[in-house]
Each structure stands twice: as C-alpha cells, then as structure tokens.
Amino acid sequence: MEIKQLQHFSRIAEIGNLTRAASVLGLTQAALSRQVAQLEAELGTELFRRNGRGLVLTDAGQRLLDHVPLILRQIALAERAVRGSVGPVQGALVLGLPPSLARTVVVPLIDAFREHLPEVTLRTVDGLSAHLVELVGTGKLDCSVVYNQPPSDVAELRLLADEELYLVSGPLIEHAGKALPRSLTLTDVATLPLVTAGTTNAVHAALATAMAALGLKPQVAHEIENLTAILDLVRKGYGCAVIPLSGVHPCIGDPKLRLHRIRKPLLRCSLSVATPVRALNDSLIGQGTSLVRDVVRQQLVQFHADVEKAIDA
Incomplete structure (x- = not known):
C-alpha cells in the first residue's frame, strides 16, 4: 500500500x-x-x-x-521527527472543539495561527467531549479541547481552565411570578424548565451532579444536542438553558435572550486539552496545542468581562 x-x-x-x-x-x-x-x-x-x-x-x-x-498520523509524526527542529513547524493540525467554543474561538485561533505558526494549516471539528477524546485516541484528531473528562488510556489530558456556567432565559420565563433576577441560586434553577443537550453532555452532567448534592434534580423540558437549536427553543419560551461562558458570549445583545449568573454554588466546568499519548515530542502538536491554550485562555478572560458587563447593564 x-x-x-x-x-x-x-x-x-x-x-x-x-x-x-x-x-x-x-x-x-x-x-x-x-x-x-x-x-x-x-x-x-x-x-x-x-x-x-x-x-x-x-x-x-x-x-x-x-x-x-x-497510519497517516504515524507517517506524519515520523516525517516531523526526521526533520527535527530544522526550520519552522509546518503541516496540518486537526483540532476538536465542543460546540460552544467552536462558535466563538475559531476565528481568533485562525488569526493566531496565521501570525505565530503561518506554515501550519488549522482544521477544526466540533463534537461532544467524550467523542472528541476517542477521536484523539484513534488518531483522527491531533488534539482537542474538552469539558469535564475523566483520565483516559488513549489520550493525555492537561487542565486548561475552569469555565463558568450561566443561565440563559427567554422573555416568557418567570420565577415566583416575577422576571428572573440577574443572579440565581442553584435551587432557583432547579425549579425552571430546562432545555439541555442530554445526559451524555458534560455540561448537563456537571449541573446534575451539583443539584444532586443538594437533593435536587434538573427539570428537563427538552433534550437536543445542537446548541443553536437549544437557544432557538429558549427564545420561544420552551425553557431555559445552562451553558458555558463561551456559549453565552454570542447571546449578548440578543433582545430575546436574557443572561443570568448562577450562584450558591458557583457552577464551573473544567476545560482540558487532550493530545495523543506520547505526542509530547511532536513539534506540530506541541506548538499547536500551546497556542490553542493561550488563545482559549485569553478569550475566556474577555468573554467573562463582556458577559458580566452585559448582565449588569
């Protein structure tokens, strides 16, 4: 062959x-x-x-x-190993992203790769975190950013950041006969109808675990994996959604969506970078993931400032 x-x-x-x-x-x-x-x-x-x-x-x-x-990945690894550190890193990096990040960080990532790694072509694939880890393990992805994943035998996981979760509601949703306040407790959230991405979704799992610790359960009205469809249902009043900061940021300024903090307790999901086992000596993956980490962290800091300002406006 x-x-x-x-x-x-x-x-x-x-x-x-x-x-x-x-x-x-x-x-x-x-x-x-x-x-x-x-x-x-x-x-x-x-x-x-x-x-x-x-x-x-x-x-x-x-x-x-x-x-x-x-097979193709191993060949590419061998070629890069032979070239060693001679000349700038080059090749194609295939990066997996969860849907919320895929909507918000792809353009900043491409800008950063064009500036810092101009001979690297970045290709992104979005999907659920557990599936993205599997794809890294099988060599179909070079690396991936994932939410709340346990240790894996097929991929190295390195903590990137903690991303805060927020509630997004539509204009028809009320609590105790009043408009929802800017900040809600987790007990408040447990009384609201929720549109979620399903029980296999890492964000939903984090929400359900936090509620279970208080003896509560999410009131799931609809399950749908697509983030755009979730927000469409929220706009029409079918329920609220608990989504990560990176997914909330594009909602700023939408007249049919309202943003809310979740407090007591504060909800976060851990973000990690998954890379193939024993890929640390590969210059493309090493430099590529380092740049991904820097860009995602910078974006999250900016997103948090923007969202908090929007909630208080």
Missing part, C-alpha cells in the same frame, strides 16, 4: 462518489478507479460497492478506513 492510495481511499469514502472525489483530488476518474482496483487487488478484497447514489464501504473497507487516520 502507498500513502497516496490510502489518502485517496479515505477521500473517496468521505465523499461517497468517485467522480466528485476525482474532481476534488485533481485526478481523472479513470486514474482514481485504477488506484482503487490496485488497492483492492493488493488486499484481496472489495473495499467499495455501488448503490444508487454512489459508493459505500464494504465491511472490509470500513475496517481499513478505521486504521487510515492512525
């Missing part, structure tokens, strides 16, 4: 159509088809089968695809 074959195989699997994949890769369809045939002949099995909409992986093809990111 050749590296190019694996890269092209992975792209075909992603796109699901040979013609479109050939166009993306800058190859003729015939040339790409020959590559697939050669790879299948070498492995002695079919990797794709045709259906009415294009190509789908066979079971053997899926098993190969599961290994490709790790």
Whole structure:
C-alpha cells in the first residue's frame, strides 16, 4: 500500500462518489478507479460497492478506513521527527472543539495561527467531549479541547481552565411570578424548565451532579444536542438553558435572550486539552496545542468581562 492510495481511499469514502472525489483530488476518474482496483487487488478484497447514489464501504473497507487516520498520523509524526527542529513547524493540525467554543474561538485561533505558526494549516471539528477524546485516541484528531473528562488510556489530558456556567432565559420565563433576577441560586434553577443537550453532555452532567448534592434534580423540558437549536427553543419560551461562558458570549445583545449568573454554588466546568499519548515530542502538536491554550485562555478572560458587563447593564 502507498500513502497516496490510502489518502485517496479515505477521500473517496468521505465523499461517497468517485467522480466528485476525482474532481476534488485533481485526478481523472479513470486514474482514481485504477488506484482503487490496485488497492483492492493488493488486499484481496472489495473495499467499495455501488448503490444508487454512489459508493459505500464494504465491511472490509470500513475496517481499513478505521486504521487510515492512525497510519497517516504515524507517517506524519515520523516525517516531523526526521526533520527535527530544522526550520519552522509546518503541516496540518486537526483540532476538536465542543460546540460552544467552536462558535466563538475559531476565528481568533485562525488569526493566531496565521501570525505565530503561518506554515501550519488549522482544521477544526466540533463534537461532544467524550467523542472528541476517542477521536484523539484513534488518531483522527491531533488534539482537542474538552469539558469535564475523566483520565483516559488513549489520550493525555492537561487542565486548561475552569469555565463558568450561566443561565440563559427567554422573555416568557418567570420565577415566583416575577422576571428572573440577574443572579440565581442553584435551587432557583432547579425549579425552571430546562432545555439541555442530554445526559451524555458534560455540561448537563456537571449541573446534575451539583443539584444532586443538594437533593435536587434538573427539570428537563427538552433534550437536543445542537446548541443553536437549544437557544432557538429558549427564545420561544420552551425553557431555559445552562451553558458555558463561551456559549453565552454570542447571546449578548440578543433582545430575546436574557443572561443570568448562577450562584450558591458557583457552577464551573473544567476545560482540558487532550493530545495523543506520547505526542509530547511532536513539534506540530506541541506548538499547536500551546497556542490553542493561550488563545482559549485569553478569550475566556474577555468573554467573562463582556458577559458580566452585559448582565449588569
């Protein structure tokens, strides 16, 4: 197997159509088809089968695809190790982000990479924290920022910061017949209908754990993983949402959303950076994650100042 074959195989699997994949890769369809045939002949099995909409992986093809990111990552690691510290760090860094951060820090991150690591291409993927850790472990991500994750056998976790949680409400939500105050206790929050991302979400888990310590339970009205959809439901009065500071910041100035502190107790989620085990000597991952840490910390400090000012306005 050749590296190019694996890269092209992975792209075909992603796109699901040979013609479109050939166009993306800058190859003729015939040339790409020959590559697939050669790879299948070498492995002695079919990797794709045709259906009415294009190509789908066979079971053997899926098993190969599961290994490709790790293979390509190990090759990239070897190439960077051979080059050592000669010249500026270069390559592609694939970074995982939880949805709230993905909405707010991608542009500052790209700006920072362009200034400090101009020969590194940053690509971001968003998802739930537990899944992002798994993707780091399988080599599909180079690193990830994650919420409240336990120690892992597949990834190194290093604490980045604590991020405060806030309540976001809509115009129709009241407490004891009055508009919600700027600051609420956790007991107050337990009386409100909540729109959450589900029990597997790290933020919801932190909320439920804190409430359980007081003998309380969240009153979940709706569960939906997408943060944009959660806020849409809050705007329409279906409930409130407890979300991290980075997710609250874009809500500033929205006339249909109100922001509230949660006190007694103060709720926080820990943010960590997940990297592959034994990746500390890799210059791309090392310098890339260092820059990610700096940018995220700076953004959180600014977000906190902005949100607190908005609540008090």
